[in-house]
Amino acid sequence: MKRITILGATGSIGQNTLDLIRRDRDAYQVVALTGGRNIAQLARDAMEFGAEIAVTARDDLLDDLRAALSGSAVRAAAGAGAVAEAGARPADWVMSAIVGAAGLPPGLAALEQGATLALANKETLVAAGPLVMETAARHGARILPVDSEHSAIFQALIGEDIGAVRRVVITASGGAFRDWPLDALAKASLEQASTHPNWNMGQRITIDSASMFNKALEVIEAREFFGLDPAQIEVLVHPESLVHALVGFCDGALLAHVGPHDMRHAIGYALNWPERRPLPVDALDLAAIGQLNFRAPDPARYPALGLAREVMEMRGLSGAVFNAAKERALDHFIAGRIGFLDMSDVVEEVLARLSAENGLIDAGITLDSVTRLDHLSRRCADAVVQEQCKKTG
Ligand SMILES: NC(=O)C1=CN([C@@H]2O[C@H](COP(=O)(O)OP(=O)(O)OC[C@H]3O[C@@H](n4cnc5c(N)ncnc54)[C@H](OP(=O)(O)O)[C@@H]3O)[C@@H](O)[C@H]2O)C=CC1
Ligand SMILES: CC(=O)[C@@H](O)[C@H](O)COP(=O)(O)O
Numbered sequence: 001m002k003r004i005t006i007l008g009a010t011g012s013i014g015q016n017t018l019d020l021i022r023r024d025r026d027a028y029q030v031v032a033l034t035g036g037r038n039i040a041q042l043a044r045d046a047m048e049f050g051a052e053i054a055v056t057a058r059d060d061l062l063d064d065l066r067a068a069l070s071g072s073a074v075r076a077a078a079g080a081g082a083v084a085e086a087g088a089r090p091a092d093w094v095m096s097a098i099v100g101a102a103g104l105p106p107g108l109a110a111l112e113q114g115a116t117l118a119l120a121n122k123e124t125l126v127a128a129g130p131l132v133m134e135t136a137a138r139h140g141a142r143i144l145p146v147d148s149e150h151s152a153i154f155q156a157l158i159g160e161d162i163g164a165v166r167r168v169v170i171t172a173s174g175g176a177f178r179d180w181p182l183d184a185l186a187k188a189s190l191e192q193a194s195t196h197p198n199w200n201m202g203q204r205i206t207i208d209s210a211s212m213f214n215k216a217l218e219v220i221e222a223r224e225f226f227g228l229d230p231a232q233i234e235v236l237v238h239p240e241s242l243v244h245a246l247v248g249f250c251d252g253a254l255l256a257h258v259g260p261h262d263m264r265h266a267i268g269y270a271l272n273w274p275e276r277r278p279l280p281v282d283a284l285d286l287a288a289i290g291q292l293n294f295r296a297p298d299p300a301r302y303p304a305l306g307l308a309r310e311v312m313e314m315r316g317l318s319g320a321v322f323n324a325a326k327e328r329a330l331d332h333f334i335a336g337r338i339g340f341l342d343m344s345d346v347v348e349e350v351l352a353r354l355s356a357e358n359g360l361i362d363a364g365i366t367l368d369s370v371t372r373l374d375h376l377s378r379r380c381a382d383a384v385v386q387e388q389c390k391k392t393g
């Protein structure tokens with residue numbers, strides 16, 4: 001039986017993972033499930049799957065979790081430390097599906113105990129790529145990509161020599177506003193930004209798709225995971241989101257991964273790896289689809305993509321700064337304090353301010369230094385937003 005832990009079990013990726021496990025219950029033993037504020041879901045799933053422990057990241061919700069689990073054998077715990085401990089529990093396979101940089105410490109803990117880490121949480125590699133890859137190597141642990149584009153690249157590379165790769169093309173839906181006139185974007189509402197044209201995902205990644213910050217994170221994620229040169233990584237707008245990525249080789253061949261908008265494919269691939277097993281995913285009817293479209297992204301519409309290129313040039317802790325500034329700018333957009341287009345301005349300003357501080361971004365990448373820069377970047381983003389608000393009244 002495969003021992004499984006799901007970090008972020010109550011979210012979109014977490015629930016899709018549980019859906020797959022539910023279909024083959026006897027093959028899995030659930031060790032730990034973690035969540036945040038959705039205590040009812042967390043407790044229900046922990047009891048259904050007989051988890052050893054259920055953990056909420058929210059200290060203030062421990063009593064609620066205990067109450068929801070009462071009468072069952074599932075233990076309850078709360079707080080960021082308890083989430084990291086959940087990652088450290090002996091398990092064979094750990095799904096990293098917390099949203100944001102909060103996913104980094106439990107993911108590292110899972111690698112340190114030698115588990116296979118199924119990585120949906122792209123922020124882990126953006127904030128601390130070299131540290132994460134080195135931790136996996138040191139402990140003989142494997143990382144399997146779950147982000148659909150990275151799973152696609154991984155699958156296209158099976159049996160191939162990475163040295164023969166010339167280019168990797170990551171597709172992007174273009175997000176909620178891909179066909180809007182540019183001058184309307186400043187007024188885009190939270191509700192409009194929270195609707196994805198193709199995928200059903202958590203709210204934060206959905207808004208990041210609209211701003212293309214999701215793709216910016218994914219370009220950095222690809223660089224860290226596959227060890228590519230930034231110049232080898234391209235982004236292509238593909239409104240249908242059916243081709244997830246393409247890998248181009250030195251002989252001119254371009255291998256594409258094509259599949260429906262269903263994350264159970266990438267999750268199931270990582271769950272069954274190195275085998276392929278049947279998954280409850282619809283077969284594509286390409287004759288009915290008829291046509292697939294591609295176009296180059298417009299840099300004026302998507303400044304996040306240019307920022308990602310700058311971050312890859314800067315190296316060091318710039319990924320941690322970029323991610324934290326983006327997370328905080330997104331918090332401010334969700335809270336209605338800044339507009340949709342202000343998010344990239346905030347991130348650009350935080351990167352400029354912190355990279356001007358001597359030696360700050362060039363420090364070694366450890367969990368401590370990443371955490372410190374993450375906090376600093378969030379405070380800096382708050383200050384930038386406050387200054388903007390004062391200026392605009
Ligand atoms: N959804 C998708 O299809 C895809 C997602 N990803 C990536 O996977 C990750 C998860 O995305 P998604 O499932 O959409 O997100 P959701 O918002 O749906 O779920 C996030 C999960 O993280 C928990 N959580 C939130 N904040 C914290 C915190 N501070 N500490 C610990 N746990 C926390 C949530 O708990 P609760 O809800 O109980 O508060 C929930 O379980 C992200 O990194 C995303 O970029 C990548 C590719 C596709
Ligand atoms: C399903 C998945 O992997 C998401 O990251 C997806 O790529 C989001 O769509 P966008 O292409 O719009 O960012």
Ligand SMILES: [Mn+2]
Binds near residue numbers: 148
């Ligand atoms: Mn993706």
